[in-house]
Amino acid sequence: MSENKKAKCIMVQGTMSGAGKSLLCAALCRIFAQDGLHTAPFKSQNMALNSFVTRDGLEMGRAQVVQAQAAGVEPDVRMNPILLKPSSDVGSQVIVNGEVRGQMKASQYFKMKKSLIPDILRAYNSLAEDFDVIVIEGAGSPAEINLKADDIVNMGLAKLVDAPVLLVGDIDRGGVFAQLFGTVELLETDERDRIKGLVINKFRGDVEILRPGLSMLEDKTHLSVLGVVPYLRVDIEDEDSLSERLEKKDAVRPLDIAVIRLPHISNFTDFMVLEQHPLMDVRYVQNTRELGAPDLVILPGTKNTVEDLLWLRQSGLEAVILKLAAKETPVLGVCGGYQMLGETLHDPDGSESGRPQTLRGLNLLPTETTFCAEKHRAQVTGEVIAAPFTGAMLTGYEIHTGNTIVRGEPFCTHADGTKEGCTNQNVFGTYLHGLFDSGELTEKLAEYLCARKGIDPAAAVPVSMEEYRREQLDILADGVRNSLDMDAVYRAMGMENPRRCKA
Helix, strand or coil: CCHHHCCEEEEEEECCCCCCHHHHHHHHHHHHHHCCCCEEEECCEEECCCEEECCCCCEEEHHHHHHHHHHCCCCCHHHCCEEEEECCCCEEEEEECCEEEEEEEHHHHHHHHHHHHHHHHHHHHHHHHHCCEEEEECCCCCCCCCCHHHCCCCHHHHHHHCCCEEEEEEHHHCCHHHHHHHHHHCCCHHHHCCEEEEEEEEECCCHHHHHHHHHHHHHHHCCCEEEEEECCCCCCCCCCCCCHHHCCCCCCCCEEEEEECCCCEECHHHHHHHHHCCCEEEEEECCHHHHCCCCEEEECEECCHHHHHHHHHHCCHHHHHHHHHHCCCCEEEECHHHHHCCCEEEECCCCCCCCCEEEECCCCCCEEEEEEEEEEEEEEEEEECCCCCCCCEEEEEEEEEEEEEECCECCEEECCCCEECEEECCEEEECCECCCCCCHHHHHHHHHHHHHHCCCHHHCCCCCHHHHHHHHHHHHHHHHHHHECHHHHHHHCCCCCHHHHHC
16 A cells, blocks of 8 residues: 555544453454455554464464454554563563563553554554554553553554544443543543544443433533444453453353463463353363362463462362372363473573472473573464374464473474474373364364263264354444444544445
8 A cells, every 4th residue: 555545544442441442443343344445453552461473473462363353364463563461460571563572560661661652653654554444442541640641552642643533431331421421521632632432332221211311421522422332242252361251150061171260361262162162161260169070171371380380289279180180080281281280390590480490380291391581482283193182183373481391292293293292191281372273173172071971972063263253253243333323433534434435
């Protein structure tokens, strides 16, 4: 795209975290793509433990990956130039343009974050050269008056790229009129002028009941309400560990899968495929009472393997998992969970835990991991060689620190012949995120667990994750399109609605 055809943009800001910005951005990406526009998502700074590795080996937040999928384009690190991965209550790993910049306390990051503006603008302007429309996602609230001076993700970014803004409030939590009015009132005049409309999200019930309140809100804010989006029951990957999918639920399907909800759990989207399987129930558990006697225990990824291993030990879950494994209950570890299953974990420089130390692992796999500052990132394809999953083709990505020495049988072989992971009877470990996405390992796992329980797996119809994701994104886009004034959204971007033009 030439300079004089630089991309149009729209920015979605929220009255709070969890207002639904990420999914609304995904919906808009889908809608614009359906309308024939080459669309890209953008979020200057994302804070999440769910991350992804691009084809060129760079790390970005999964929310923008989902939005890219909604737009039908390849995920690109330019879509999320800054990613913060919390490692404690006061510190995060800072990733810039897909590469680790360092571990920083919040105070350190706040002092230097404005120096990242050139990186943000380079990423944005580069995208603007390649796409027709950019859908920008804000973070938290633009009315955090203690943070506004150094803002690089809400109104600060909107000013830098001259973006029109939609302000979204969550009615499901209550107080949506106060949310929207209070946010607008706390903004400066030039910031209010950027808002082109208000959106009420997650509404359940008859919208006519809201009409008087909408009129009063418009009178008080001098802004139009562009839509009331219903509470859409769509199943789309979530951004962080506040996800509703992590809340405990009782197993009702025949196969009970228990995922340990580690304090720093990351990339739990790995198990979304299992959640869709007609025979599997996936529960996220935090204590021994919840764990019970599942058919499979999964130790997921984590941003802090050492701290979460200590938590596992102190909570009593380690002892229960060891008892279950001794009774031949299958145990699977992914990434950090895989590291925990080994014999020993060494952190000689404190790069993982903040101080040099060596810990014993669960001793369920004959492996030994040594942490280092360098992060391994790669997209991979491969094939499982461990029974009973032999022959299952895999696609996914690795994203971890630490080198693991394996003295047992590997779990899989990468396309280049590299052996990866480890297996020991009923215990399996791998660094591969997205290992279930191809569907082949999912079906072999279902067959294995069914055989152990005497269940016929033939009654289950396999789910294609790609097809399921596409279906859910279409449901989301249809719900938002039908409830949002898309003509007004296009006008805010200085465009005509392509559907009106065709008509």
